[in-house]
Amino acid sequence: MAEHTTMLSLRGLTRRFGGLTAVDAIDLDLARGGLVSIIGPNGAGKTTLFNLVTGLDRPDAGVVRFEGQDITGLSPERLAAEGIARTFQLGRVFGNLSVMDNVLIGAHTRLRAVKPAVPVIGPLLELGLALLRPASVKAEEERLREEVKAIFARFGERLLPRIDQPAYSLSYANRRRVEIARALALKPRLLLLDEPTAGMNPTETAEMQALVAELKAEGLTILLIEHKLEMVMRLSDRVIVMDEGKKIAEGPGEQVRKDPKVIEAYLGHGLSGTAEQESAA
Amino acid sequence: MSSWLDYTINGLIVGNVYALVAVGLALIFGVSRLINFAQGSIYLVGAYIGWVAVVQLHTPLPLTIIVVAVAAALVGLVIERFGLRPLQNSVRIAPLLATIGISFVLDQLVMLTFSPNPRALPSQLPDVRFQIGGGTIGPLDLLIAGVGITSALLLFVFLRYSKLGWAVRATAQDRDAAMQMGVDVNRVNQAVFGIAAALGGVSGMLVGMYYNQIDTAMSLQATLKGVVAEVVGGAGNVPGAVIGSLLLGLVESYGVAVFGTSYRNLFAFLLLVVVLVLRPNGLFASARQAPPEPLTGTFIAPSRPVRIPRWALLVAAAAFAILPLFPVSFYVLQTLINAWLLGMLALSLTLVAGTIGQVSLGHAALLAIGAYTSALLSLGFAVPVGLSIIGGGLMSAALGTALISPSFRLRGHYVSIATLAIGEIVSLVILNWESVTRGPIGISGIPPLSLFGYDLISPNSIYWFSLVVMIVLALLQARLLGSHLGRSFRAIRDDDIAARAYGLSLNRYKSLAFIFGGFAAGVSGGIAAHLYSYINHETFNTQQSILALTVVILGGLGNVVGAIVGSVALVGLPELFRIAAEYRILIYGIVLLLLVRFRPQGLLGTM
Numbered sequence: 001m002a003e004h005t006t007m008l009s010l011r012g013l014t015r016r017f018g019g020l021t022a023v024d025a026i027d028l029d030l031a032r033g034g035l036v037s038i039i040g041p042n043g044a045g046k047t048t049l050f051n052l053v054t055g056l057d058r059p060d061a062g063v064v065r066f067e068g069q070d071i072t073g074l075s076p077e078r079l080a081a082e083g084i085a086r087t088f089q090l091g092r093v094f095g096n097l098s099v100m101d102n103v104l105i106g107a108h109t110r111l112r113a114v115k116p117a118v119p120v121i122g123p124l125l126e127l128g129l130a131l132l133r134p135a136s137v138k139a140e141e142e143r144l145r146e147e148v149k150a151i152f153a154r155f156g157e158r159l160l161p162r163i164d165q166p167a168y169s170l171s172y173a174n175r176r177r178v179e180i181a182r183a184l185a186l187k188p189r190l191l192l193l194d195e196p197t198a199g200m201n202p203t204e205t206a207e208m209q210a211l212v213a214e215l216k217a218e219g220l221t222i223l224l225i226e227h228k229l230e231m232v233m234r235l236s237d238r239v240i241v242m243d244e245g246k247k248i249a250e251g252p253g254e255q256v257r258k259d260p261k262v263i264e265a266y267l268g269h270g271l272s273g274t275a276e277q278e279s280a281a
Numbered sequence: 282m283s284s285w286l287d288y289t290i291n292g293l294i295v296g297n298v299y300a301l302v303a304v305g306l307a308l309i310f311g312v313s314r315l316i317n318f319a320q321g322s323i324y325l326v327g328a329y330i331g332w333v334a335v336v337q338l339h340t341p342l343p344l345t346i347i348v349v350a351v352a353a354a355l356v357g358l359v360i361e362r363f364g365l366r367p368l369q370n371s372v373r374i375a376p377l378l379a380t381i382g383i384s385f386v387l388d389q390l391v392m393l394t395f396s397p398n399p400r401a402l403p404s405q406l407p408d409v410r411f412q413i414g415g416g417t418i419g420p421l422d423l424l425i426a427g428v429g430i431t432s433a434l435l436l437f438v439f440l441r442y443s444k445l446g447w448a449v450r451a452t453a454q455d456r457d458a459a460m461q462m463g464v465d466v467n468r469v470n471q472a473v474f475g476i477a478a479a480l481g482g483v484s485g486m487l488v489g490m491y492y493n494q495i496d497t498a499m500s501l502q503a504t505l506k507g508v509v510a511e512v513v514g515g516a517g518n519v520p521g522a523v524i525g526s527l528l529l530g531l532v533e534s535y536g537v538a539v540f541g542t543s544y545r546n547l548f549a550f551l552l553l554v555v556v557l558v559l560r561p562n563g564l565f566a567s568a569r570q571a572p573p574e575p576l577t578g579t580f581i582a583p584s585r586p587v588r589i590p591r592w593a594l595l596v597a598a599a600a601f602a603i604l605p606l607f608p609v610s611f612y613v614l615q616t617l618i619n620a621w622l623l624g625m626l627a628l629s630l631t632l633v634a635g636t637i638g639q640v641s642l643g644h645a646a647l648l649a650i651g652a653y654t655s656a657l658l659s660l661g662f663a664v665p666v667g668l669s670i671i672g673g674g675l676m677s678a679a680l681g682t683a684l685i686s687p688s689f690r691l692r693g694h695y696v697s698i699a700t701l702a703i704g705e706i707v708s709l710v711i712l713n714w715e716s717v718t719r720g721p722i723g724i725s726g727i728p729p730l731s732l733f734g735y736d737l738i739s740p741n742s743i744y745w746f747s748l749v750v751m752i753v754l755a756l757l758q759a760r761l762l763g764s765h766l767g768r769s770f771r772a773i774r775d776d777d778i779a780a781r782a783y784g785l786s787l788n789r790y791k792s793l794a795f796i797f798g799g800f801a802a803g804v805s806g807g808i809a810a811h812l813y814s815y816i817n818h819e820t821f822n823t824q825q826s827i828l829a830l831t832v833v834i835l836g837g838l839g840n841v842v843g844a845i846v847g848s849v850a851l852v853g854l855p856e857l858f859r860i861a862a863e864y865r866i867l868i869y870g871i872v873l874l875l876l877v878r879f880r881p882q883g884l885l886g887t888m
Contacts, residue, residue, distance in 0.1 A: 054782055080784035088782075094775040095583055096887065101768040109784035114765055123789050127797065130764035131757060141765065168583040186783065 006068075007032045007190055007221045008053070013062035015048055022048040024245035025062070030190075035212075035222040037232045037253075040242035041265060046225045047089050049242070050192050053223070054086050055079045066190065081109045083189035087179040087196060089225070095168035099159060102167050102178050103148045106185030113140040144185075151181045154211060172199045180211070191215070192223045197231065209234065233257070241265065286416035288538045289531065294422050296530025297429035298491070300523045301484035302507030303514065304436065305477025307522035310511065311453035312466075312473050316694045318380040319360060320481050321504030322387035327353045327482025328489040328499060329391055332402050342405045346428070346483060353482020354475040356387075361474035366467065367878060374640060377694055378834065378877045381642075381827060384500065385870030392497045393863060399496035402489035425487050432480055433523060440519075445472050453517060481507075501823060502546070505705065508698055509553040515563020525564070528552075547709045550702040557699050558687040584882035589842055601748060605741040612856075614740045618812070620852040621747040625805035626825070627832040627844035628754055629798035634830065635839030635888065636762065637794040638774030640697045641685075643704020644802060644829050649711060649821040651677040651803025652810035653718060656727045659811070666731045670807035677803025682795040689791045692777065704826060711818040723817025730811045747808060751845070754801045759841050761797060762888065770794055771839070771888070824866060831873045837883030846884060 010028040014021065023045045030036045038046050051057035053064055055076035064072045071079060085106070094102050113136040114129045116122060129137050152159045155177050162170065167178055176196055183191055196212065197205045209231045216222060216235065226232050232239060233253040241249040241256055243265040249256050256262055302320055309317045330352045334340045340348060364383045368375045406424065410417040440446040445468070451459040452469045460466055485503065489495040506529065514525025529549060536548035556564065605614060626648060634640045655673035658664040664672065688699035711718045730737040730746060737743050761767060769790050772780045777787055810816050832851050836843025851872070855865050876883065
């Protein structure tokens with residue numbers, strides 16, 4: 001039964017770029033329905049870790065298990081089909097697609113009627129069905145559009161009035177919302193959020209925090225990278241602190257916050273010394 | 282055995298010439314991440330300046346070299362200043378398209394000035410051969426080797442010890458950091474384009490002397506060879522480009538020794554495709570690179586497409602449909618038939634280059650496959666012409682997709698190089714596979730168009746047939762774009778990494794786009810074969826690929842209506858103004874340049 005309570009587990013995950021070890025032997029466990037946050041200074045290796053989990057990059061060593069299965073090095077397409085969705089730190093919406101189409105892409109792995117699981121000639125059938133559009137295909141498309149509208153409703157009036165606009169015309173905050181809506185359209189079993197509140201003002205951040213709390217309450221398993229400690233402390237079951245690729249602390253938020261290693265990593269190595277000198281001068 | 286030494290010497294000498302082109306390409310790629318498709322044109326300009334200097338001004342050899350280097354460098358500076366610098370902040374595809382446009386303009390200007398006939402370029406050196414071991418070497422070989430080595434040394438000293446050279450290297454490593462440290466990137470670009478052009482020009486002159494012949498076809502060949510050498514050595518890697526060039530020279534030379542002269546280019550392009558597929562970062566790069574940076578929204582100009590109401594399209598279609606009922610000249614119908622055939626090709630290319638973002642420079646190869654298939658089916662197997670054309674479309678879809686599929690993991694400019702090379706490979710295979718394609722003789726006596734046993738010979742019937750086929754293909758494509766495949770293709774174009782993270786397999790959807798687009802292009806080629814009644818390996822050439830690309834950009838990338846409007850405009854307007862044929866390609870080049878500069882989203886907008 002143990003594998004059913006642990007959704008995601010990383011063991012010794014390592015990625016090197018030339019001489020730099022961006023991710024250094026990271027262990028991590030995330031329980032079903034749990035929320036673990038990863039914090040750490042810029043360049044600590046958080047996003048690289050996300051890339052390793054979602055298949056956009058392959059680790060040099062270590063294992064990624066998802067619901068007990070070894071998924072190390074699988075392709076991102078495959079992992080999306082397994083139910084792993086992510087958002088990107090830099091906001092990678094499809095600029096020329098409408099907001100609606102952006103989020104419908106999120107539902108791509110759930111297309112069934114138009115994508116029959118037939119080997120070899122499956123792609124050709126998909127082309128034929130897309131052109132012919134029998135009733136089953138139309139019904140599926142219609143159903144997904146309704147689902148996507150329900151997802152937009154989660155963001156209040158932020159996205160609904162803009163569903164036919166191209167994504168490049170959106171504000172920065174709305175692009176992040178579109179990314180999260182796209183991830184939700186996948187109906188993920190595991191959601192990885194890479195700094196969902198980056199570039200948002202306090203009101204927008206509060207809205208985003210409420211949304212993530214809501215998703216957690218609905219039972220979604222979430223791995224979160226976030227710089228805003230207030231949000232991290234409120235939402236997380238556990239916090240992992242990374243610095244220079246290594247895990248330097250792990251535990252409940254309050255405990256991690258007081259850890260001297262964490263304080264040093266955040267304030268910078270030897271910076272406290274400089275501050276003393278400055279105050280003396 | 283002695284001939285092997287000769288072939289080795291020949292390979293190294295030719296490799297040295299390629300190196301002069303490839304080093305320039307590598308320098309430019311290093312500082313601006315751009316593959317300069319105009320490099321071959323500068324090489325061409327260098328060859329003709331050399332001809333003017335030697336034949337008309339009777340300059341001595343050292344002075345000729347200096348004149349050529351300086352004049353070519355000036356051309357390079359002009360290209361950088363007026364062609365590329367204004368595009369610094371535009372979409373990533375813009376500078377690539379601009380260099381293609383510049384290349385066409387320069388080639389045509391040379392052709393118009395000097396006529397397309399080949400000219401002899403005497404080497405001014407004594408015609409003696411020295412015996413070394415089992416082979417021989419002439420003074421010109423030594424000159425080429427000398428120029429190659431001297432240029433490499435000068436370049437090394439410049440990059441290593443001059444302040445501007447440091448700036449060039451710093452910019453190549455990290456453009457943003459270099460700018461922040463006060464490096465004047467414009468000056469770096471100028472320096473690099475000037476050096477690259479000087480090397481390219483001298484190289485063209487030396488090749489002209491080596492073969493004692495220059496002609497305007499040299500340009501594209503030189504670009505292709507330089508690009509091959511550069512990519513083999515690793516794009517942006519200057520020493521790699523030299524080694525890649527020597528390797529290319531040897532591979533070609535040995536290939537010619539074993540298989541014969543007509544295989545020379547085939548080996549070059551096969552080498553390119555193999556390297557692109559197996560080691561896209563070049564032979565000397567590590568196989569695993571850091572994941573690529575996001576390119577979101579930077580590849581294609583964002584725009585709102587112009588929505589044309591359905592009734593307007595219906596009215597336009599009806600007007601063109603009833604046109605032959607009015608007393609219009611045969612000439613007008615002929616022009617429009619050409620526009621409809623080009624329209625089918627443009628539909629295909631706008632899907633591949635626009636909708637899914639794979640800017641193909643070898644699209645005419647799909648025409649050739651369709652044309653040869655339909656011609657051979659109707660001639661050799663007595664297949665009715667209507668069916669044979671569909672057969673041509675299917676063959677283009679299948680073979681075209683199979684040929685390009687190894688390159689599906691390439692991105693951006695590399696896709697363009699790969700498609701260009703594959704286009705050349707198709708043409709070379711047609712030339713060399715004599716038992717099937719009849720080689721250089723071509724296929725004659727292709728039966729005329731017919732449908733259900735009735736020959737379509739009158740201009741009206743041909744006009745209606747091609748119009749209907751094009752409209753059917755356009756409607757199908759519009760329907761495709763309205764399906765989940767339309768958004769999937771466009772998502773892959775906008776950000777292939779995010780698309781993969783949401784379960785979109787690049788191989789699957791790029792294949793589907795090429796299958797659909799390959800069919801339309803193959804049908805166009807098939808119809809053309811039966812209209813022309815004679816085709817050979819040069820009927821469908823790179824100029825047509827570039828014309829189709831210009832049409833697609835004029836209409837708006839991915840825009841179905843735009844592809845047809847663009848075809849009518851680019852085929853029709855030159856006819857309307859009775860512009861002589863030799864000026865047309867010049868005009869297409871200028872249109873492409875103006876579009877890229879002032880309206881990259883085209884007339885009707887990117888979809």
